[in-house]
Amino acid sequence: MIRITGLKARVALLALLVFAFVAFLLLGPYEAPSRHLSPPTGVGKKLGHNSEALLTGHAIAPRLGNATAKAELGRAAWKVLHTTFSRFPEKPTEEESEALRSYVHLFQRLYPCGDCAEHFGQVLAKYPPQVSSRTAAAMWGCYVHNIVNKRLKKPEFNCELIGDAYDCGCADEEPAESGKGTAA
Numbered sequence: 536m537i538r539i540t541g542l543k544a545r546v547a548l549l550a551l552l553v554f555a556f557v558a559f560l561l562l563g564p565y566e567a568p569s570r571h572l573s574p575p576t577g578v579g580k581k582l583g584h585n586s587e588a589l590l591t592g593h594a595i596a597p598r599l600g601n602a603t604a605k606a607e608l609g610r611a612a613w614k615v616l617h618t619t620f621s622r623f624p625e626k627p628t629e630e631e632s633e634a635l636r637s638y639v640h641l642f643q644r645l646y647p648c649g650d651c652a653e654h655f656g657q658v659l660a661k662y663p664p665q666v667s668s669r670t671a672a673a674m675w676g677c678y679v680h681n682i683v684n685k686r687l688k689k690p691e692f693n694c695e696l697i698g699d700a701y702d703c704g705c706a707d708e709e710p711a712e713s714g715k716g717t718a719a
C-alpha cells in the first residue's frame with residue numbers, strides 16, 4: 536500500500552481527485568474508440584446511407600448509384616475514343632500515329648474505373664491499337680469495344696456502320712452565317 540506523507544503531496548492528490556471528478560461530470564465516462572470511424576457530424580446527412588462505407592473504405596460499387604456512374608462514364612469515354620478515331624488523318628505522319636498509340640495506352644492506364652482499365656489493359660495486350668490510318672483506327676476501336684460489349688453481354692455493334700456513327704459536328708469550316716453577304 537502506498538502511503539502519502541507531507542501536506543503538499545496530500546493537497547496535490549486532493550486537487551487531482553477534484554479535477555477527475557469535475558472532468559467526469561462534464562465529459563461523461565470514458566469510452567474506448569470504436570474500430571470503425573463514425574462519420575463526423577453532418578457528413579451522414581450529406582452522403583446518405585453510404586457514408587459509413589465511404590469513410591471506412593468498404594466497396595460501394597454494387598450500389599445502383601455507382602453502376603449508373605460507371606455506365607455514364609463508359610458511354611462518354613467510348614464517344615470520345617470513337618470520335619477521336621473518326622477525326623484521325625487517313626494518312627497520318629509517323630509522329631501522329633505514335634501520338635494516337637500513346638493516347639490509347641494512356642487512356643487505358645488512367646481510365647477512372649479501375650476494374651474496367653485492368654480488363655482493357657488485357658485487351659490492348661492482345662489487340663494493340665491500329666494507328667496506320669483513320670479507317671484502321673476506327674475499325675480497331677469498334678472491334679475492341681465489341682470485346683467489352685461481349686464481356687458485358689451487350690449486343691455486338693456492326694462495325695460497317697462505324698463511318699457514319701461518330702460525327703462530332705466539329706467541322707473544320709465554320710458554316711456561313713445566315714443572311715451574310717446577301718443583298719438587302
Ligand SMILES: Cc1cc2nc3c(=O)[nH]c(=O)nc-3n(C[C@H](O)[C@H](O)[C@H](O)COP(=O)(O)OP(=O)(O)OC[C@H]3O[C@@H](n4cnc5c(N)ncnc54)[C@H](O)[C@@H]3O)c2cc1C
Binds near residue numbers: 680
Ligand atoms: C475502355 C472501357 C472499358 C470498360 N470496361 C468495363 C467493364 O469492365 N465493366 C463495366 O461494367 N463497364 C465497362 N465499361 C463501360 C461499358 O463499356 C459501357 O460504356 C457501359 O456499360 C454503358 O453501356 P451502354 O450499353 O450504354 O453502351 P456503350 O457500350 O457505352 O456504347 C455507347 C454507344 O456506342 C455505340 N457502340 C456500341 N458498341 C460499339 C462499337 N463496338 N463500336 C462503336 N460504337 C459502339 C452504341 O451506339 C452505344 O449506344 C468500359 C468502358 C470503357 C471505355
